[in-house]
Amino acid sequence: MLRCIYQKEKRKGGISMFSQPFLVFLQVAESGSFSKAAARLLVTPASVMKHMNTLEGRLGLTLVRRSNQGIELTAAGQVLCQEGRKLFQAGETALAKAREAERARGISIRVGSSFLNPSRVLTDRWAPFREAYPQYKFSIVPYEDTKEQILSVIASLGERIDVLVGAFNSKSMQENAGYLLLGSHRLCVAVPKPHPLAAKEALTLEDLHGEHLVMVKRGETELLDHFRDRLHQTHPQIHIEEAGYYYDVDTFNTCEQQGKLLLTLDAWADIHPSLCTLPVAWGYRIPYGILFPRHPSENVRGFLALLQEKGLAFPPEP
Numbered sequence: 001m002l003r004c005i006y007q008k009e010k011r012k013g014g015i016s017m018f019s020q021p022f023l024v025f026l027q028v029a030e031s032g033s034f035s036k037a038a039a040r041l042l043v044t045p046a047s048v049m050k051h052m053n054t055l056e057g058r059l060g061l062t063l064v065r066r067s068n069q070g071i072e073l074t075a076a077g078q079v080l081c082q083e084g085r086k087l088f089q090a091g092e093t094a095l096a097k098a099r100e101a102e103r104a105r106g107i108s109i110r111v112g113s114s115f116l117n118p119s120r121v122l123t124d125r126w127a128p129f130r131e132a133y134p135q136y137k138f139s140i141v142p143y144e145d146t147k148e149q150i151l152s153v154i155a156s157l158g159e160r161i162d163v164l165v166g167a168f169n170s171k172s173m174q175e176n177a178g179y180l181l182l183g184s185h186r187l188c189v190a191v192p193k194p195h196p197l198a199a200k201e202a203l204t205l206e207d208l209h210g211e212h213l214v215m216v217k218r219g220e221t222e223l224l225d226h227f228r229d230r231l232h233q234t235h236p237q238i239h240i241e242e243a244g245y246y247y248d249v250d251t252f253n254t255c256e257q258q259g260k261l262l263l264t265l266d267a268w269a270d271i272h273p274s275l276c277t278l279p280v281a282w283g284y285r286i287p288y289g290i291l292f293p294r295h296p297s298e299n300v301r302g303f304l305a306l307l308q309e310k311g312l313a314f315p316p317e318p
Contacts, residue, residue: 021055024048025063026088029081033070106137107299110162112153114145115249116268117166122290125182125312136303146248151176158293162300167265167288170220170245177291180304180313184285185265187227189213190275192256198276205282209237214255215263220245224263227284289313 024041028048031037038045056063063077073081113119119140126136141161143153154164155176167185168174189208191198197207218225231238241260243251252272255262262275265286269277290313292300307313 019055021051021058022084024051025055025077026081026084028052028064028071029073029077107135107303108137108139109300109303110139110141110160112143112161112164113140114143114166116145116247116271117164117168119165121182121267121288122163122165126307129310133306136306145246146250147244147246150246150248154291157291158296158300162292162296163304164291165288166291167267167286168291169223169287171222172220172245173291176294178294178296179289179291179316180307181287181289181316182313183289184287185267186279187282187284187286188264188266188269188277188279190252190255190262190264190268190272190277192259193274193276195259195261197261197278200278203278203280205231205235205238205280208261208280209235210239212239212241212260213263214241214243214251214260216247217242217245223284223286287316289316 024037027041028034028037031040034045034048034052038048041048052064059080061076061080062074063080064071064073111119111122119138123138123140126138130136143149143161145153151172153161154168154173157164157177164177165182168177168179173179189203191203197203197211200207215228216224218228228240231240243254243262247264249271252262252268252275254260256272256274264271264277266277266279267288290304290307292304296304304313308315
């Protein structure tokens with residue numbers, strides 16, 4: 001136990017309920033020698049002696065007598081060891097109670113939610129685990145995913161919003177945030193309802209010949225750049241138009257008003273009531289997942305780790 005706590009405090013720089021020198025002293029008293037204490041703490045004997053000298057210097061007390069046979073606690077050392085162990089146990093009990101209080105209060109994960117990227121994608125997936133992990137609560141934070149604002153929302157993750165859920169596979173987005181995969185959406189085409197193709201249940205690539213297909217601008221999403229190149233090589237009869245690097249609601253409105261087709265996702269089928277979202281025989285899918293701050297809080301890190309442990313999320317391929 002002492003070794004585990006000492007290693008944790010060593011990584012944190014010794015800022016805690018128990019200083020590193022005090023923990024070393026307790027281990028020395030328990031072990032009966034500097035070398036045995038060093039072996040248990042996974043440090044050098046010289047490091048143990050340095051901590052002991054530091055503690056004795058701070059307290060102005062001699063705590064141990066050194067000899068060739070090992071060490072012996074002085075009267076002051078015996079008292080400090082006895083009372084220190086009581087303090088140590090009391091501290092552990094207090095910490096356990098504090099953690100239990102935190103669990104009872106709940107850990108709030110602030111999930112961003114917008115028209116194109118609703119929070120229910122995550123909350124619905126988490127639903128089967130709510131009973132087993134009642135400490136995690138979701139606080140839904142609305143935001144506007146307009147073309148002008150989306151990158152600033154992502155860059156400020158951790159301030160007002162902890163995580164976002166959606167098809168965030170653009171280079172700029174992933175440069176500004178961490179990313180975990182949840183799954184993939186089918187790449188579809190949204191067709192204005194007055195358009196002749198809207199009567200179909202599914203589309204072929206030949207159906208798109210002569211049509212204007214709106215999609216995101218080249219250079220931001222590698223998968224869609226590859227898709228565009230293949231489309232241009234094999235079906236040059238499809239006229240591709242660019243809509244900027246990101247979609248917003250105005251993108252859907254413009255396509256409906258101008259009678260153009262829109263490259264979209266099956267997850268966005270209900271975004272615009274005057275557009276029909278139809279599958280196409282090309283087999284392309286777009287990954288979606290969770291964006292989170294580059295340096296998430298301890299609570300957010302714990303939640304993300306739990307998602308991976310339960311097989312709900314996984315790191316993207318390098």
